[in-house]
Amino acid sequence: MNEAVKERYDADFWQSRLENLVEHYRPFSVSGRNAEYIPALGKIDSSQLGICVIGSDQTMIKSGDWDVPFTLQSISKVISFTAACLTRGISYVLDRVDVEPTGDAFNSIIRLEMHKPGKPFNPMINAGALTIASILPGETAREKTDSLYSTIEKMIGKRPVINEEVFQSEWQTAHRNRALAHYLKETGFLEADVEQTLEVYLKQCAMEGSTEDIALIGMILSNDGYHPFRGEQVIPKDVAKLTKALMLTCGMYNASGKFAAFVGIPAKSGVSGGIMCAVPASLKREQPFQTGCGIGIYGPAIDECGNSVTGGMLLKHMAQEWDLSIF
């Protein structure tokens, strides 16, 4: 992608500001801690903080540990939802997963039992993401992940690498996800085998990316699915809008409401410390991001909700200073 993006050096001002912000917020990583249920994540240097911002005008600025690869974890839920909509159509997908936020934990099973017939409330919680994984096209886990990788390739020009250590680690301890999947199997909201679905879901969680990769995906979403560097509509406009709405209402775990209130950007986080943002165009904003941008952030120390501590602080600051809020 580096080739595709002309790094416009008239962006020097913004670049320099970004570097200041990254160094300012990096030390706050001490107030969070790495996700520990995955041993491979626990070992990572918590003080890492990186960011990449890609404007639809082909501007790109980046700072800190922007090029460290990390596993996408829940950020992949946005991609698999998009892939499902692309391949199955929105209405097929929404017959199987709703798009309503909940105040429940991401791995909660309660609502499936309380609300008949147990349709997952949205694709950003595990129950919904498992259903989405199960309806990706293909008869095997391989075919399903392939259809996911193709969607990613359309956006970032390459297929993702799977972190096998993380995948194996999650595979062996996925009791809660297996519980959810079996529950969904019973209520009819899983269209593939439980183990097959889990393989797809955990592989997507273990896909690696850098802040540049997710910034690019975020930028495409911000641009209603149109890839300006390629000059191609890679995601239909309605799917892109739907995806951004989901990110805003459900993307930041149980802090989604507060994130919408105080940052105001469609975003999706993962427990590995990544955050992918899609900032739509805005009249109010100055150049170079007036026509919208994608932001990728990586800071592995997370808070009790599962969101990157330093990433969240950095975003809140930028949203106010750079007028990024959609509200």
Next chain:
Amino acid sequence: MNEAVKERYDADFWQSRLENLVEHYRPFSVSGRNAEYIPALGKIDSSQLGICVIGSDQTMIKSGDWDVPFTLQSISKVISFTAACLTRGISYVLDRVDVEPTGDAFNSIIRLEMHKPGKPFNPMINAGALTIASILPGETAREKTDSLYSTIEKMIGKRPVINEEVFQSEWQTAHRNRALAHYLKETGFLEADVEQTLEVYLKQCAMEGSTEDIALIGMILSNDGYHPFRGEQVIPKDVAKLTKALMLTCGMYNASGKFAAFVGIPAKSGVSGGIMCAVPASLKREQPFQTGCGIGIYGPAIDECGNSVTGGMLLKHMAQEWDLSIF
């Protein structure tokens, strides 16, 4: 307010389009029905449909039953939240009410019991709105409602009329709200007497307004609290942004997620059939609404979620045709 708005007749094209849309969607009121738990609402002509759109450039177009007064019901929750933030400050308010969406019914009590210490999840559900009513400044119900009316006066230039019939009817059947209020009293999230709080809350629900009134409030919110006709910042920018975020994530009852996904406008509905929208400025949109607008809608036939059936259809159509989505 009529005096304040110059009805720009170069808006003829939009005016005419609006009229076509209103007449097109009016007959669909048959697929909903008036709220029935308030007898006064049950008697109203279900086929009414009115709309008023006010641009921050002082454009105003309106159509159908735009001037029929109706009780604001849950739309008032937006106003009381704003008033509480204005008078108490955001942090005081957010210590007592969270801003997270839930998938629960608006009058649900479950989450208060399940999640210690029982802080209401957001001010758009009844539990949160009762807490908000209790913290409005003043020692008496009268003083508290006065502080609410003052906020409204700042925005629409007049104090609201209370529909006494509706107030009395709700007062006598407010068992569920009394249950919520007593529960909040026990857990310490109600700062006034239960009966006093209920009087404030039910009076605010019984405030009357027209689509023009709520369109104006919506426009001010869309404009980050700046009242362009008065040239005055009537609501601080941060309060306005927070309020719009809440409307988007929690404003349309249990269809908030779907409304965000398919309409994409910060909006708040009430069971009387009103919907208040705040459409921020957008680069993508054509004149005259590029710099943002407020929309007020009234259509008393509601769906099972509590939202105006024809109002929702009309908005969805407009959002797509006029590019009103914030995403």
Next chain:
Amino acid sequence: MNEAVKERYDADFWQSRLENLVEHYRPFSVSGRNAEYIPALGKIDSSQLGICVIGSDQTMIKSGDWDVPFTLQSISKVISFTAACLTRGISYVLDRVDVEPTGDAFNSIIRLEMHKPGKPFNPMINAGALTIASILPGETAREKTDSLYSTIEKMIGKRPVINEEVFQSEWQTAHRNRALAHYLKETGFLEADVEQTLEVYLKQCAMEGSTEDIALIGMILSNDGYHPFRGEQVIPKDVAKLTKALMLTCGMYNASGKFAAFVGIPAKSGVSGGIMCAVPASLKREQPFQTGCGIGIYGPAIDECGNSVTGGMLLKHMAQEWDLSIF
């Protein structure tokens, strides 16, 4: 009643054993603490422990603080349920309150909302007891409490005294019970005004009795409603059996299952530290309690479930040593 009971002094052996047990368990009151939400209860000497056992053969043994009056609190739920069945008939009562145990807290509101139409699960939790209070015969709170006092008079030969201090204290802090009552009013499971019902319910909770009083009621229940001293069936047999079943399955708050498992006696406790037991006749048991007995216990230090700490220990010991279990 003292006149009615011939204290059989051939019961010397049992008397002496009882005294040893009371003195043995009294010091364990330090592992509990008095209920504190009612100031009047907080002030009481926690080390009190008293017991009275009345056999249907007119044997009576008692020890310790057996004659200290205490407020019946939840023990009164057994009496009001019985009174409702006596005056309204079992089927009328069971149309309004179920008899199923739950694992929820006694003051929980969740299940009312989760299980439509919100019929209280049993009369031993507050929701059910409020419904029962509302259906006692009479148009006023006075008439309803009168019908309750009459039932008590039939059993113990006197009308209860109300502890006004406790009543006033509970009346002013009954937010949770008011929440429950308003909820029940909305769902149609309250047949009287909320405030009237609360007055009846809190008066019944504030009725004073001694261990002798509740032992006598327990003995009558154990004897299927037949009052052997009066030679009169004061409660119909089917009501007595139903009441004992409820005591066993739901009588000891959230420890009812463990109490059934390790003590095995129909019993009802109150937060003031009382426990009323109805021990049916048994072939396995020795004289003098083979034909059944009632047991009244008072020990104000309660555990986290709300049951008397020393009372529970004493009962468990007696149940094993004296073969009191119904299983």
Next chain:
Amino acid sequence: MNEAVKERYDADFWQSRLENLVEHYRPFSVSGRNAEYIPALGKIDSSQLGICVIGSDQTMIKSGDWDVPFTLQSISKVISFTAACLTRGISYVLDRVDVEPTGDAFNSIIRLEMHKPGKPFNPMINAGALTIASILPGETAREKTDSLYSTIEKMIGKRPVINEEVFQSEWQTAHRNRALAHYLKETGFLEADVEQTLEVYLKQCAMEGSTEDIALIGMILSNDGYHPFRGEQVIPKDVAKLTKALMLTCGMYNASGKFAAFVGIPAKSGVSGGIMCAVPASLKREQPFQTGCGIGIYGPAIDECGNSVTGGMLLKHMAQEWDLSIF
């Protein structure tokens, strides 16, 4: 066992009464229907009704389809709980499973999530029964089931036959049970592999027995674990009492409270239509059942709670006519 029981023909009166009752209640099977989620159960003649009563005095009466073998289903939960207590000790078992009734469905997962740390509420619901299956001694499913079969052999003198068709059918559709088991695995309340535990659990559900077999087990429980025909204490007294308490409070699914109230006998039902009862000795009762008895019933048409329709009616009638209630 037939050899062990002297069928006392002075029991002619009771035998004849029993036959009348069976024929009276048999036609009521039309108000229920066979469990359908297991195809093999769906095919069975719904009008079957059989009963066997075995007194601890070695009396035995039986009538109707008493000798039809059926799969024990949930009745096996009583046996596995007993086996776990026998082999692991009561306190080991109760550290892993509580003994509190709930008002939830037998296959509910909600309470595990709502109540930290998710200890199953009792061994009669699926969550608890799965935990019990996992702690049976042995490293393999085979060894675990063997320890269960040994317990049964001690009581009825033979090892049970597994209905392979039923086992296979349940094995393939056990999504809900797999969900529960994985959930328990995560929270640490499953001590064996998920699949191993499920094999044990579903095998125990598929064990076949006749009304005579379960009447014998019920009789031994009623007799506090003493096997009168063998002259041997096959289950310790405390385990037997604990088991009966569990049967009374939790044995009849969500109708346990009503069954306790109107029948008053420790009993456990299964969806195949079986009911196993343990009727303790009673002073009040006439011969031949004064010293206690076990009752086995089989009637495959079940009600919406999962209990045999005709079996429940028959028991209620017998409980009243023969004074079988423990209350």
